[in-house]
Amino acid sequence: MIILKNYINGALAAPTNNKYIDGYEPATGKVYTQIPDSVDADVQLAVDAATKAFPIWSNLSNLERSKYLRKISELIEKKLPELAKAESVDNGKPLKLASSVDIPRAVDNFHFFATAIEHFASESHFMEQTAINYTLRRPIGVVGCISPWNLPLYLFTWKIAPALATGNCVVAKPSEITPMTAYLLSEICIEAGLPAGVLNILHGTGPNVGSAIVSHPKIKAISFTGGTSTGKNIASIAAPMFKKLSLELGGKNPNIIFEDCDFDAMLKTTVHSSFANQGQICLCGSRIFVQKSIYEKFKNAFVEKVSQLKIGDPLTDVNIGAVVSKAHQEKILSYIQLAKEEGGNILFGGNKFIPNDERCREGYFVEPTIIENLDYRCRTNQEEIFGPVVTITPFDTEEEVLTMANSTEYGLASSIWTNNLQKAHRVAERIESGIVWVNCWLLRDLRTPFGGVKSSGVGREGGWEALRFFTEPKNVCIKY
Numbered sequence: 001m002i003i004l005k006n007y008i009n010g011a012l013a014a015p016t017n018n019k020y021i022d023g024y025e026p027a028t029g030k031v032y033t034q035i036p037d038s039v040d041a042d043v044q045l046a047v048d049a050a051t052k053a054f055p056i057w058s059n060l061s062n063l064e065r066s067k068y069l070r071k072i073s074e075l076i077e078k079k080l081p082e083l084a085k086a087e088s089v090d091n092g093k094p095l096k097l098a099s100s101v102d103i104p105r106a107v108d109n110f111h112f113f114a115t116a117i118e119h120f121a122s123e124s125h126f127m128e129q130t131a132i133n134y135t136l137r138r139p140i141g142v143v144g145c146i147s148p149w150n151l152p153l154y155l156f157t158w159k160i161a162p163a164l165a166t167g168n169c170v171v172a173k174p175s176e177i178t179p180m181t182a183y184l185l186s187e188i189c190i191e192a193g194l195p196a197g198v199l200n201i202l203h204g205t206g207p208n209v210g211s212a213i214v215s216h217p218k219i220k221a222i223s224f225t226g227g228t229s230t231g232k233n234i235a236s237i238a239a240p241m242f243k244k245l246s247l248e249l250g251g252k253n254p255n256i257i258f259e260d261c262d263f264d265a266m267l268k269t270t271v272h273s274s275f276a277n278q279g280q281i282c283l284c285g286s287r288i289f290v291q292k293s294i295y296e297k298f299k300n301a302f303v304e305k306v307s308q309l310k311i312g313d314p315l316t317d318v319n320i321g322a323v324v325s326k327a328h329q330e331k332i333l334s335y336i337q338l339a340k341e342e343g344g345n346i347l348f349g350g351n352k353f354i355p356n357d358e359r360c361r362e363g364y365f366v367e368p369t370i371i372e373n374l375d376y377r378c379r380t381n382q383e384e385i386f387g388p389v390v391t392i393t394p395f396d397t398e399e400e401v402l403t404m405a406n407s408t409e410y411g412l413a414s415s416i417w418t419n420n421l422q423k424a425h426r427v428a429e430r431i432e433s434g435i436v437w438v439n440c441w442l443l444r445d446l447r448t449p450f451g452g453v454k455s456s457g458v459g460r461e462g463g464w465e466a467l468r469f470f471t472e473p474k475n476v477c478i479k480y
Protein backbone atom coordinates (compact mmCIF):
# COMPACT_ATOMS: atom_id res chain seq x y z
CA MET A 1 0.00 0.00 0.00
CA ILE A 2 1.46 3.35 -1.04
CA ILE A 3 0.94 6.08 1.56
CA LEU A 4 0.98 9.58 0.06
CA LYS A 5 2.10 12.69 1.90
CA ASN A 6 1.51 16.40 1.62
CA TYR A 7 4.37 18.62 0.43
CA ILE A 8 4.62 21.61 2.76
CA ASN A 9 7.52 24.00 3.32
CA GLY A 10 9.83 21.92 1.13
CA ALA A 11 9.25 18.59 2.92
CA LEU A 12 6.86 15.66 2.79
CA ALA A 13 4.44 15.61 5.73
CA ALA A 14 1.61 13.49 7.05
CA PRO A 15 -1.72 15.30 7.46
CA THR A 16 -2.09 16.99 10.86
CA ASN A 17 -5.10 14.83 11.76
CA ASN A 18 -3.33 11.63 10.62
CA LYS A 19 -6.41 10.63 8.62
CA TYR A 20 -6.30 9.03 5.16
CA ILE A 21 -8.72 8.27 2.33
CA ASP A 22 -8.65 5.09 0.25
CA GLY A 23 -7.31 5.56 -3.28
CA TYR A 24 -8.58 3.13 -5.93
CA GLU A 25 -7.07 1.71 -9.10
CA PRO A 26 -9.95 2.15 -11.57
CA ALA A 27 -8.89 -0.78 -13.78
CA THR A 28 -9.14 -3.25 -10.90
CA GLY A 29 -11.57 -1.55 -8.54
CA LYS A 30 -9.12 -2.22 -5.69
CA VAL A 31 -7.69 0.13 -3.06
CA TYR A 32 -3.97 0.65 -3.61
CA THR A 33 -3.10 3.97 -1.94
CA GLN A 34 -3.80 5.96 1.18
CA ILE A 35 -4.33 9.67 0.53
CA PRO A 36 -3.98 12.36 3.22
CA ASP A 37 -7.42 13.61 4.25
CA SER A 38 -6.04 17.08 4.91
CA VAL A 39 -7.96 19.84 6.68
CA ASP A 40 -7.80 23.59 7.41
CA ALA A 41 -4.78 23.16 9.71
CA ASP A 42 -2.73 21.74 6.80
CA VAL A 43 -3.84 24.59 4.56
CA GLN A 44 -2.72 27.04 7.26
CA LEU A 45 0.74 25.43 7.42
CA ALA A 46 1.01 25.63 3.62
CA VAL A 47 -0.11 29.29 3.55
CA ASP A 48 2.39 30.17 6.30
CA ALA A 49 5.21 28.48 4.35
CA ALA A 50 4.19 30.15 1.09
CA THR A 51 3.89 33.58 2.75
CA LYS A 52 7.38 33.22 4.22
CA ALA A 53 8.85 32.10 0.86
CA PHE A 54 7.18 34.84 -1.22
CA PRO A 55 9.59 37.79 -0.63
CA ILE A 56 12.58 35.65 -1.60
CA TRP A 57 10.99 33.84 -4.58
CA SER A 58 9.36 36.94 -6.04
CA ASN A 59 12.62 38.87 -5.86
CA LEU A 60 14.64 36.31 -7.77
CA SER A 61 15.25 37.33 -11.37
CA ASN A 62 13.08 35.76 -14.05
CA LEU A 63 16.14 33.86 -15.23
CA GLU A 64 16.80 32.40 -11.79
CA ARG A 65 13.19 31.20 -11.44
CA SER A 66 13.30 29.90 -14.98
CA LYS A 67 16.26 27.66 -14.07
CA TYR A 68 14.26 25.92 -11.34
CA LEU A 69 11.34 25.35 -13.73
CA ARG A 70 13.65 23.92 -16.41
CA LYS A 71 15.15 21.56 -13.87
CA ILE A 72 11.70 20.32 -12.88
CA SER A 73 10.82 19.86 -16.57
CA GLU A 74 14.00 17.83 -17.13
CA LEU A 75 13.32 15.62 -14.13
CA ILE A 76 9.75 14.93 -15.27
CA GLU A 77 11.12 13.97 -18.67
CA LYS A 78 13.74 11.71 -17.11
CA LYS A 79 11.09 9.93 -15.06
CA LEU A 80 8.55 9.75 -17.90
CA PRO A 81 8.07 5.95 -17.85
CA GLU A 82 7.53 5.87 -14.09
CA LEU A 83 5.16 8.86 -14.14
CA ALA A 84 3.19 7.52 -17.13
CA LYS A 85 2.64 4.19 -15.41
CA ALA A 86 1.60 5.94 -12.19
CA GLU A 87 -0.89 8.10 -14.14
CA SER A 88 -2.34 5.11 -15.95
CA VAL A 89 -2.76 3.09 -12.76
CA ASP A 90 -4.24 6.02 -10.83
CA ASN A 91 -6.63 7.24 -13.53
CA GLY A 92 -7.45 4.18 -15.67
CA LYS A 93 -6.22 5.80 -18.90
CA PRO A 94 -4.24 3.71 -21.41
CA LEU A 95 -0.54 3.68 -20.59
CA LYS A 96 0.27 4.65 -24.17
CA LEU A 97 -1.89 7.80 -23.81
CA ALA A 98 -0.20 8.77 -20.53
CA SER A 99 3.21 8.13 -22.15
CA SER A 100 2.49 10.06 -25.35
CA VAL A 101 0.24 12.89 -24.12
CA ASP A 102 -0.11 13.44 -20.36
CA ILE A 103 3.47 13.29 -19.14
CA PRO A 104 5.11 14.86 -22.24
CA ARG A 105 2.68 17.74 -21.80
CA ALA A 106 3.69 18.17 -18.15
CA VAL A 107 7.32 18.36 -19.37
CA ASP A 108 6.27 20.99 -21.93
CA ASN A 109 4.23 23.02 -19.43
CA PHE A 110 7.24 23.62 -17.18
CA HIS A 111 9.57 24.15 -20.13
CA PHE A 112 7.16 26.50 -21.93
CA PHE A 113 6.60 28.80 -18.93
CA ALA A 114 10.30 28.64 -17.95
CA THR A 115 11.13 30.19 -21.32
CA ALA A 116 7.98 32.35 -21.64
CA ILE A 117 8.87 34.32 -18.52
CA GLU A 118 12.19 35.29 -20.08
CA HIS A 119 10.29 36.94 -22.94
CA PHE A 120 7.39 38.42 -20.98
CA ALA A 121 7.19 42.20 -21.23
CA SER A 122 4.81 44.88 -20.03
CA GLU A 123 3.28 47.81 -21.91
CA SER A 124 4.21 51.46 -22.04
CA HIS A 125 1.89 54.30 -23.15
CA PHE A 126 3.38 57.54 -24.39
CA MET A 127 1.40 60.83 -24.10
CA GLU A 128 2.74 63.38 -26.58
CA GLN A 129 4.85 66.03 -24.82
CA THR A 130 3.17 65.32 -21.50
CA ALA A 131 4.09 62.07 -19.85
CA ILE A 132 4.99 58.45 -20.22
CA ASN A 133 3.14 55.59 -18.59
CA TYR A 134 4.64 52.21 -17.99
CA THR A 135 3.00 49.14 -16.56
CA LEU A 136 4.66 47.15 -13.82
CA ARG A 137 3.53 43.54 -13.62
CA ARG A 138 4.25 42.09 -10.22
CA PRO A 139 3.30 38.68 -8.78
CA ILE A 140 0.10 38.51 -6.76
CA GLY A 141 1.48 36.73 -3.67
CA VAL A 142 0.16 33.38 -2.50
CA VAL A 143 -2.17 31.78 -5.04
CA GLY A 144 -4.31 28.63 -5.07
CA CYS A 145 -4.38 26.09 -7.91
CA ILE A 146 -7.06 23.37 -7.94
CA SER A 147 -7.24 20.76 -10.69
CA PRO A 148 -9.45 17.80 -11.72
CA TRP A 149 -8.86 14.07 -12.28
CA ASN A 150 -9.12 13.66 -16.05
CA LEU A 151 -5.64 14.89 -17.05
CA PRO A 152 -4.03 14.90 -13.62
CA LEU A 153 -0.39 15.99 -14.03
CA TYR A 154 -1.08 17.73 -17.36
CA LEU A 155 -3.61 20.18 -15.88
CA PHE A 156 -1.92 20.49 -12.48
CA THR A 157 1.35 21.67 -14.09
CA TRP A 158 -0.52 23.88 -16.59
CA LYS A 159 -1.50 26.06 -13.61
CA ILE A 160 1.47 25.70 -11.32
CA ALA A 161 4.16 26.48 -13.92
CA PRO A 162 2.92 30.00 -14.90
CA ALA A 163 2.12 30.82 -11.25
CA LEU A 164 5.69 29.99 -10.20
CA ALA A 165 7.29 31.54 -13.27
CA THR A 166 5.73 34.91 -12.48
CA GLY A 167 7.03 34.82 -8.89
CA ASN A 168 4.00 33.68 -6.93
CA CYS A 169 4.08 31.04 -4.21
CA VAL A 170 1.51 28.31 -4.61
CA VAL A 171 -0.83 26.20 -2.51
CA ALA A 172 -2.09 23.51 -4.86
CA LYS A 173 -4.57 20.68 -4.66
CA PRO A 174 -4.90 17.86 -7.18
CA SER A 175 -8.09 15.85 -7.33
CA GLU A 176 -8.36 13.43 -4.44
CA ILE A 177 -9.37 10.81 -7.04
CA THR A 178 -6.02 10.99 -8.91
CA PRO A 179 -3.33 12.42 -6.59
CA MET A 180 -0.42 10.07 -7.41
CA THR A 181 1.51 12.08 -10.02
CA ALA A 182 1.09 15.30 -8.00
CA TYR A 183 2.69 13.42 -5.11
CA LEU A 184 5.53 12.29 -7.38
CA LEU A 185 5.90 15.91 -8.50
CA SER A 186 6.54 16.84 -4.83
CA GLU A 187 9.47 14.42 -4.80
CA ILE A 188 10.72 15.94 -8.07
CA CYS A 189 10.54 19.46 -6.62
CA ILE A 190 12.60 18.34 -3.63
CA GLU A 191 15.15 16.74 -5.99
CA ALA A 192 15.22 19.94 -8.09
CA GLY A 193 16.05 21.95 -4.97
CA LEU A 194 13.00 24.22 -5.25
CA PRO A 195 13.21 26.56 -2.22
CA ALA A 196 11.00 25.59 0.74
CA GLY A 197 7.44 26.95 0.70
CA VAL A 198 7.46 28.09 -2.95
CA LEU A 199 5.15 25.25 -3.94
CA ASN A 200 2.96 23.38 -1.46
CA ILE A 201 0.83 20.41 -2.52
CA LEU A 202 -2.04 19.32 -0.31
CA HIS A 203 -4.09 16.17 -0.74
CA GLY A 204 -7.67 15.70 0.35
CA THR A 205 -11.24 16.35 -0.64
CA GLY A 206 -12.74 19.37 -2.35
CA PRO A 207 -15.10 20.19 0.51
CA ASN A 208 -12.23 20.02 3.07
CA VAL A 209 -8.97 21.21 1.49
CA GLY A 210 -10.36 22.75 -1.70
CA SER A 211 -12.77 25.05 0.06
CA ALA A 212 -10.21 25.91 2.78
CA ILE A 213 -7.87 27.10 0.00
CA VAL A 214 -10.63 29.07 -1.73
CA SER A 215 -11.74 30.81 1.46
CA HIS A 216 -8.31 31.51 2.98
CA PRO A 217 -7.93 35.32 3.19
CA LYS A 218 -4.18 35.23 2.41
CA ILE A 219 -4.68 33.36 -0.87
CA LYS A 220 -5.25 36.17 -3.33
CA ALA A 221 -6.07 34.34 -6.56
CA ILE A 222 -7.63 31.01 -7.48
CA SER A 223 -6.99 29.14 -10.69
CA PHE A 224 -9.51 26.31 -10.90
CA THR A 225 -10.31 23.62 -13.47
CA GLY A 226 -13.25 21.33 -12.85
CA GLY A 227 -17.00 21.03 -13.05
CA THR A 228 -19.33 24.00 -13.61
CA SER A 229 -21.24 23.52 -10.34
CA THR A 230 -17.98 23.43 -8.33
CA GLY A 231 -16.85 26.55 -10.22
CA LYS A 232 -20.08 28.31 -9.26
CA ASN A 233 -19.54 27.40 -5.62
CA ILE A 234 -15.92 28.63 -5.72
CA ALA A 235 -16.94 31.91 -7.35
CA SER A 236 -19.58 32.50 -4.66
CA ILE A 237 -16.89 32.31 -1.96
CA ALA A 238 -13.97 33.97 -3.77
CA ALA A 239 -15.79 36.83 -5.53
CA PRO A 240 -16.96 38.65 -2.35
CA MET A 241 -13.35 38.42 -1.11
CA PHE A 242 -12.27 40.13 -4.39
CA LYS A 243 -9.92 37.31 -5.33
CA LYS A 244 -8.69 37.05 -8.86
CA LEU A 245 -10.40 34.07 -10.46
CA SER A 246 -9.71 31.87 -13.44
CA LEU A 247 -12.34 29.18 -13.95
CA GLU A 248 -12.00 26.46 -16.59
CA LEU A 249 -15.23 24.50 -16.42
CA GLY A 250 -17.35 21.90 -18.21
CA GLY A 251 -18.26 21.52 -21.85
CA LYS A 252 -20.69 19.87 -24.26
CA ASN A 253 -18.72 20.39 -27.39
CA PRO A 254 -20.19 20.24 -30.91
CA ASN A 255 -18.38 18.47 -33.73
CA ILE A 256 -19.89 19.80 -36.99
CA ILE A 257 -19.36 17.70 -40.09
CA PHE A 258 -20.25 19.23 -43.48
CA GLU A 259 -20.73 17.15 -46.63
CA ASP A 260 -17.72 18.80 -48.30
CA CYS A 261 -15.16 17.65 -45.71
CA ASP A 262 -12.23 15.29 -46.20
CA PHE A 263 -14.23 12.26 -45.07
CA ASP A 264 -11.35 9.93 -44.15
CA ALA A 265 -9.43 12.51 -42.15
CA MET A 266 -12.64 13.57 -40.41
CA LEU A 267 -13.58 9.99 -39.53
CA LYS A 268 -10.20 9.13 -38.06
CA THR A 269 -10.10 12.28 -35.92
CA THR A 270 -13.75 12.01 -34.90
CA VAL A 271 -13.15 8.56 -33.37
CA HIS A 272 -10.33 10.14 -31.40
CA SER A 273 -12.20 13.32 -30.43
CA SER A 274 -15.13 11.22 -29.22
CA PHE A 275 -13.38 8.53 -27.19
CA ALA A 276 -9.83 9.60 -26.29
CA ASN A 277 -9.24 9.19 -22.56
CA GLN A 278 -12.62 7.38 -22.40
CA GLY A 279 -14.29 10.63 -23.48
CA GLN A 280 -13.06 12.27 -20.28
CA ILE A 281 -11.40 15.30 -21.85
CA CYS A 282 -13.22 18.60 -21.43
CA LEU A 283 -12.56 19.17 -25.16
CA CYS A 284 -14.04 15.91 -26.47
CA GLY A 285 -16.72 16.42 -29.12
CA SER A 286 -19.72 14.76 -27.50
CA ARG A 287 -22.41 16.11 -29.90
CA ILE A 288 -21.71 15.15 -33.49
CA PHE A 289 -23.77 17.00 -36.12
CA VAL A 290 -23.62 15.52 -39.63
CA GLN A 291 -24.99 17.04 -42.83
CA LYS A 292 -27.91 14.91 -44.08
CA SER A 293 -26.42 13.99 -47.46
CA ILE A 294 -23.57 12.06 -45.75
CA TYR A 295 -25.39 11.04 -42.56
CA GLU A 296 -25.91 7.35 -43.43
CA LYS A 297 -22.41 7.00 -44.86
CA PHE A 298 -20.94 8.59 -41.70
CA LYS A 299 -23.07 6.53 -39.35
CA ASN A 300 -22.04 3.20 -40.90
CA ALA A 301 -18.37 4.09 -41.17
CA PHE A 302 -18.24 5.52 -37.64
CA VAL A 303 -19.88 2.48 -36.04
CA GLU A 304 -17.52 0.21 -37.99
CA LYS A 305 -14.41 2.13 -36.82
CA VAL A 306 -15.56 2.35 -33.21
CA SER A 307 -16.28 -1.39 -33.16
CA GLN A 308 -12.56 -1.93 -33.84
CA LEU A 309 -11.42 -0.05 -30.71
CA LYS A 310 -9.76 -2.27 -28.15
CA ILE A 311 -11.01 -1.83 -24.60
CA GLY A 312 -9.46 -3.35 -21.48
CA ASP A 313 -6.51 -3.28 -19.09
CA PRO A 314 -4.95 0.20 -19.53
CA LEU A 315 -1.48 -1.23 -18.91
CA THR A 316 -1.81 -3.30 -22.12
CA ASP A 317 -2.08 -2.13 -25.73
CA VAL A 318 -5.67 -0.79 -25.71
CA ASN A 319 -7.46 2.27 -27.10
CA ILE A 320 -9.90 2.57 -24.21
CA GLY A 321 -9.15 1.97 -20.54
CA ALA A 322 -11.27 2.30 -17.41
CA VAL A 323 -13.31 5.36 -16.44
CA VAL A 324 -12.03 7.06 -13.33
CA SER A 325 -14.29 5.74 -10.54
CA LYS A 326 -17.27 3.58 -9.75
CA ALA A 327 -19.39 6.67 -9.09
CA HIS A 328 -18.42 8.06 -12.48
CA GLN A 329 -19.14 4.74 -14.20
CA GLU A 330 -22.60 4.79 -12.63
CA LYS A 331 -23.16 8.39 -13.72
CA ILE A 332 -22.27 7.55 -17.33
CA LEU A 333 -24.51 4.46 -17.36
CA SER A 334 -27.37 6.51 -15.90
CA TYR A 335 -27.05 8.96 -18.81
CA ILE A 336 -27.18 6.08 -21.30
CA GLN A 337 -30.39 4.93 -19.58
CA LEU A 338 -31.73 8.50 -19.77
CA ALA A 339 -30.92 8.62 -23.49
CA LYS A 340 -33.02 5.48 -24.01
CA GLU A 341 -35.90 7.02 -22.05
CA GLU A 342 -35.62 10.14 -24.21
CA GLY A 343 -36.08 8.01 -27.33
CA GLY A 344 -32.42 7.51 -28.25
CA ASN A 345 -31.40 4.60 -30.41
CA ILE A 346 -28.14 2.98 -29.25
CA LEU A 347 -26.15 2.27 -32.40
CA PHE A 348 -23.14 0.86 -30.60
CA GLY A 349 -22.12 0.04 -26.98
CA GLY A 350 -24.38 1.23 -24.20
CA ASN A 351 -23.18 -1.12 -21.45
CA LYS A 352 -20.71 -1.68 -18.71
CA PHE A 353 -17.73 -3.64 -20.07
CA ILE A 354 -16.23 -6.59 -18.16
CA PRO A 355 -12.75 -7.56 -19.39
CA ASN A 356 -11.85 -11.25 -19.68
CA ASP A 357 -8.66 -11.06 -17.66
CA GLU A 358 -8.92 -11.75 -13.95
CA ARG A 359 -7.00 -8.56 -12.92
CA CYS A 360 -9.60 -6.20 -14.35
CA ARG A 361 -12.88 -8.02 -13.78
CA GLU A 362 -13.95 -5.56 -11.06
CA GLY A 363 -12.70 -2.50 -12.97
CA TYR A 364 -14.82 0.46 -14.07
CA PHE A 365 -15.19 0.04 -17.82
CA VAL A 366 -17.87 1.44 -20.14
CA GLU A 367 -18.25 0.51 -23.80
CA PRO A 368 -17.79 3.33 -26.31
CA THR A 369 -21.36 4.35 -27.00
CA ILE A 370 -22.99 5.98 -30.04
CA ILE A 371 -26.58 7.22 -29.82
CA GLU A 372 -28.84 8.69 -32.50
CA ASN A 373 -32.43 9.87 -32.80
CA LEU A 374 -32.35 12.42 -29.99
CA ASP A 375 -33.72 15.97 -30.05
CA TYR A 376 -30.86 18.47 -29.69
CA ARG A 377 -32.71 20.05 -26.73
CA CYS A 378 -33.05 16.86 -24.64
CA ARG A 379 -31.04 16.42 -21.43
CA THR A 380 -28.66 13.87 -23.01
CA ASN A 381 -27.72 16.53 -25.55
CA GLN A 382 -27.57 19.41 -23.09
CA GLU A 383 -25.82 18.05 -19.98
CA GLU A 384 -22.17 17.10 -19.69
CA ILE A 385 -21.73 13.31 -19.44
CA PHE A 386 -17.91 13.30 -19.55
CA GLY A 387 -17.58 9.69 -20.64
CA PRO A 388 -17.31 7.54 -23.80
CA VAL A 389 -20.76 8.56 -25.03
CA VAL A 390 -21.57 10.58 -28.17
CA THR A 391 -24.78 11.45 -29.94
CA ILE A 392 -25.12 11.89 -33.70
CA THR A 393 -27.67 14.25 -35.19
CA PRO A 394 -28.39 15.08 -38.86
CA PHE A 395 -28.74 18.68 -40.12
CA ASP A 396 -29.62 20.41 -43.39
CA THR A 397 -28.28 23.96 -43.30
CA GLU A 398 -25.55 26.02 -41.69
CA GLU A 399 -28.17 28.09 -39.89
CA GLU A 400 -29.82 24.99 -38.43
CA VAL A 401 -26.58 23.46 -37.18
CA LEU A 402 -25.50 26.72 -35.56
CA THR A 403 -28.80 26.85 -33.64
CA MET A 404 -28.25 23.29 -32.42
CA ALA A 405 -24.55 23.74 -31.66
CA ASN A 406 -25.14 26.96 -29.69
CA SER A 407 -28.15 25.63 -27.75
CA THR A 408 -26.35 24.45 -24.59
CA GLU A 409 -25.29 26.46 -21.55
CA TYR A 410 -21.67 25.51 -22.37
CA GLY A 411 -19.17 27.05 -24.79
CA LEU A 412 -15.76 25.49 -24.38
CA ALA A 413 -14.58 23.97 -27.67
CA SER A 414 -15.90 23.01 -31.10
CA SER A 415 -14.77 21.33 -34.31
CA ILE A 416 -15.81 22.14 -37.86
CA TRP A 417 -15.12 19.82 -40.80
CA THR A 418 -15.35 21.43 -44.24
CA ASN A 419 -13.12 22.17 -47.23
CA ASN A 420 -14.99 25.41 -47.96
CA LEU A 421 -12.86 28.23 -46.57
CA GLN A 422 -15.63 30.85 -46.44
CA LYS A 423 -17.94 28.47 -44.64
CA ALA A 424 -15.21 27.57 -42.13
CA HIS A 425 -14.64 31.27 -41.31
CA ARG A 426 -18.38 32.02 -41.13
CA VAL A 427 -19.17 29.16 -38.78
CA ALA A 428 -16.05 29.68 -36.64
CA GLU A 429 -17.08 33.30 -36.12
CA ARG A 430 -20.67 32.50 -35.14
CA ILE A 431 -20.12 29.46 -32.96
CA GLU A 432 -20.30 30.18 -29.23
CA SER A 433 -17.11 28.65 -27.89
CA GLY A 434 -13.70 29.77 -26.69
CA ILE A 435 -11.85 27.35 -28.97
CA VAL A 436 -12.64 26.35 -32.57
CA TRP A 437 -10.75 23.64 -34.45
CA VAL A 438 -11.19 23.52 -38.22
CA ASN A 439 -10.36 20.15 -39.81
CA CYS A 440 -8.52 19.02 -36.67
CA TRP A 441 -8.97 18.44 -32.96
CA LEU A 442 -6.81 19.09 -29.90
CA LEU A 443 -4.06 20.62 -31.98
CA ARG A 444 -2.51 22.78 -29.28
CA ASP A 445 -0.12 25.70 -29.41
CA LEU A 446 0.61 26.63 -25.79
CA ARG A 447 0.80 30.34 -26.69
CA THR A 448 -2.90 30.53 -27.63
CA PRO A 449 -5.66 31.68 -25.26
CA PHE A 450 -7.39 28.64 -23.75
CA GLY A 451 -10.80 28.70 -22.09
CA GLY A 452 -14.54 28.80 -22.54
CA VAL A 453 -17.53 31.13 -22.75
CA LYS A 454 -20.96 30.92 -21.08
CA SER A 455 -20.96 28.29 -18.28
CA SER A 456 -17.65 26.85 -19.51
CA GLY A 457 -15.63 29.39 -17.63
CA VAL A 458 -14.23 32.79 -16.87
CA GLY A 459 -10.80 33.96 -18.01
CA ARG A 460 -8.19 32.33 -20.21
CA GLU A 461 -5.13 30.20 -19.63
CA GLY A 462 -2.12 29.72 -21.91
CA GLY A 463 0.72 31.96 -23.11
CA TRP A 464 0.63 35.61 -22.07
CA GLU A 465 -2.94 35.16 -20.75
CA ALA A 466 -1.64 32.92 -17.95
CA LEU A 467 1.29 35.21 -17.16
CA ARG A 468 -1.08 38.19 -17.06
CA PHE A 469 -3.53 36.33 -14.80
CA PHE A 470 -0.81 35.57 -12.28
CA THR A 471 0.47 39.18 -12.15
CA GLU A 472 -1.08 42.46 -11.03
CA PRO A 473 -0.61 45.36 -13.44
CA LYS A 474 0.31 48.72 -11.92
CA ASN A 475 0.46 51.83 -14.06
CA VAL A 476 3.21 54.36 -13.33
CA CYS A 477 2.66 57.77 -14.92
CA ILE A 478 5.70 60.12 -15.15
CA LYS A 479 5.05 63.72 -16.13
CA TYR A 480 7.69 65.41 -18.26
Ligand code: NDP
Pocket residue numbers: 146147148149150155173174175176177204205206207209210211214225226227228230231233234248249250251281282384386412451452456457
Ligand atom coordinates in the same frame (compact mmCIF):
# COMPACT_ATOMS: atom_id res chain seq x y z
P1 NDP B 1 -14.80 18.77 -9.79
O1 NDP B 1 -15.37 20.11 -9.98
O2 NDP B 1 -15.58 17.77 -9.02
O3 NDP B 1 -13.39 18.85 -9.05
C1 NDP B 1 -12.31 19.62 -9.53
C2 NDP B 1 -11.38 19.92 -8.38
O4 NDP B 1 -12.04 20.77 -7.45
C3 NDP B 1 -10.96 18.69 -7.60
O5 NDP B 1 -9.64 18.86 -7.14
C4 NDP B 1 -11.94 18.69 -6.46
O6 NDP B 1 -11.48 17.97 -5.35
C5 NDP B 1 -12.03 20.18 -6.17
N1 NDP B 1 -13.23 20.58 -5.45
C6 NDP B 1 -14.43 19.94 -5.36
N2 NDP B 1 -15.28 20.66 -4.58
C7 NDP B 1 -14.62 21.78 -4.20
C8 NDP B 1 -14.95 22.90 -3.40
N3 NDP B 1 -16.16 23.05 -2.84
N4 NDP B 1 -14.03 23.87 -3.23
C9 NDP B 1 -12.81 23.76 -3.81
N5 NDP B 1 -12.43 22.72 -4.56
C10 NDP B 1 -13.32 21.74 -4.76
O7 NDP B 1 -14.43 18.24 -11.23
P2 NDP B 1 -13.91 16.81 -11.63
O8 NDP B 1 -12.65 16.51 -10.88
O9 NDP B 1 -15.06 15.86 -11.55
O10 NDP B 1 -13.47 17.04 -13.17
C11 NDP B 1 -14.33 16.92 -14.23
C12 NDP B 1 -14.82 18.28 -14.68
O11 NDP B 1 -13.73 19.10 -15.01
C13 NDP B 1 -15.68 18.20 -15.92
O12 NDP B 1 -16.80 19.03 -15.76
C14 NDP B 1 -14.77 18.76 -17.01
O13 NDP B 1 -15.45 19.33 -18.10
C15 NDP B 1 -13.99 19.78 -16.25
N6 NDP B 1 -12.77 20.08 -16.95
C16 NDP B 1 -12.64 21.30 -17.57
C17 NDP B 1 -11.50 21.61 -18.28
C18 NDP B 1 -11.33 22.96 -18.93
O14 NDP B 1 -10.20 23.28 -19.30
N7 NDP B 1 -12.36 23.76 -19.07
C19 NDP B 1 -10.41 20.65 -18.44
C20 NDP B 1 -10.64 19.41 -17.75
C21 NDP B 1 -11.78 19.15 -17.03
P3 NDP B 1 -11.80 16.41 -5.14
O15 NDP B 1 -11.98 15.77 -6.47
O16 NDP B 1 -10.60 15.94 -4.45
O17 NDP B 1 -13.03 16.37 -4.31
